[in-house]
Amino acid sequence: EAQVTQNPRYLITVTGKKLTVTCSQNMNHEYMSWYRQDPGLGLRQIYYSMNVEVTDKGDVPEGYKVSRKEKRNFPLILESPSPNQTSLYFCASSLQGIDGYTFGSGTRLTVV
Amino acid sequence: ILNVEQSPQSLHVQEGDSTNFTCSFPSSNFYALHWYRWETAKSPEALFVMTLNGDEKKKGQISATLNTKEGYSYLYIKGSQPEDSATYLCASISNDYKLSFGAGTTVTVRA
Numbered sequence: 001e002a003q004v005t006q007n008p009r010y011l012i013t014v015t016g017k018k019l020t021v022t023c024s025q026n027m028n029h030e031y032m033s034w035y036r037q038d039p040g041l042g043l044r045q046i047y048y049s050m051n052v053e054v055t056d057k058g059d060v061p062e063g064y065k066v067s068r069k070e071k072r073n074f075p076l077i078l079e080s081p082s083p084n085q086t087s088l089y090f091c092a093s094s095l096q097g098i099d100g101y102t103f104g105s106g107t108r109l110t111v112v
Numbered sequence: 113i114l115n116v117e118q119s120p121q122s123l124h125v126q127e128g129d130s131t132n133f134t135c136s137f138p139s140s141n142f143y144a145l146h147w148y149r150w151e152t153a154k155s156p157e158a159l160f161v162m163t164l165n166g167d168e169k170k171k172g173q174i175s176a177t178l179n180t181k182e183g184y185s186y187l188y189i190k191g192s193q194p195e196d197s198a199t200y201l202c203a204s205i206s207n208d209y210k211l212s213f214g215a216g217t218t219v220t221v222r223a
Contacts, residue, residue: 100158
C-alpha cells in the first residue's frame with residue numbers, strides 16, 4: 001500500500017531533550033515536506049526537500065533540523081525542544097512537487 | 113500572516129443543499145493550486161490539482177474552479193451529504209515549489 005509513515009503518533013517530552021520524528025514513504029516520491037498545524041494558523045511548512053541531499057527552509061524552520069540521506073526518509077529533528085513547539089506535525093510527499101501531496105498520519109507532540 | 117485566505121472559516125449546510133466557498137491566493141509567482149479534504153482524526157487527502165486559468169475539476173458532487181489572474185478558486189459541493197463534513201484546505205504552490213496553505217473552511221452537513 002502506497003503510504004507515508006510517521007512515528008511516533010504521540011509524544012510527550014521535556015524541554016531540551018532532543019527528539020526525532022521519523023517519516024518514510026514507499027512511493028519513490030522526489031518531494032518531501034514537514035508541516036506543523038496550530039489552531040487558527042493552518043498548516044505551516046517547516047522544511048521541504050526536493051531530492052536526496054537537497055533541503056530548504058519553509059516558513060517556520062527555527063528550532064528544527066531535517067536530513068534527506070535517502071529518498072524514502074525525511075526525519076524531523078528537534079535538538080532542544082521548547083513548549084512553543086507543542087503542535088501537530090505532518091509529513092507529506094509528492095512525486096514532483098506540484099502534484100497532490102500524500103500525508104502521513106500526524107504526530108502530536110507535547111513539550112512540557 | 114497567511115497569504116492564502118479561505119472564507120468562510122466554517123459553515124453549516126442542510127443535507128441535500130449545495131454550498132461553495134473561496135480560496136484567495138497571490139497571483140504573482142503562481143504555479144499550481146491544490147484542494148485537500150481533511151476529516152477529523154485523519155490526514156488531509158488531495159482532492160484537486162489545478163494549474164491553468166479557467167481550470168475546472170470535478171470529483172463526484174464536488175467541483176472546483178480556478179482564476180489565476182485574479183487569484184481565487186471556488187470549491188462547490190452539490191447536494192451535500194453528512195459524509196461531506198470535513199475541513200477543506202487549499203494550498204498555493206509558487207514557482208519555487210513552496211506550498212502555502214490556507215486555514216481551511218470547516219463544513220458541517222446537518223442531516
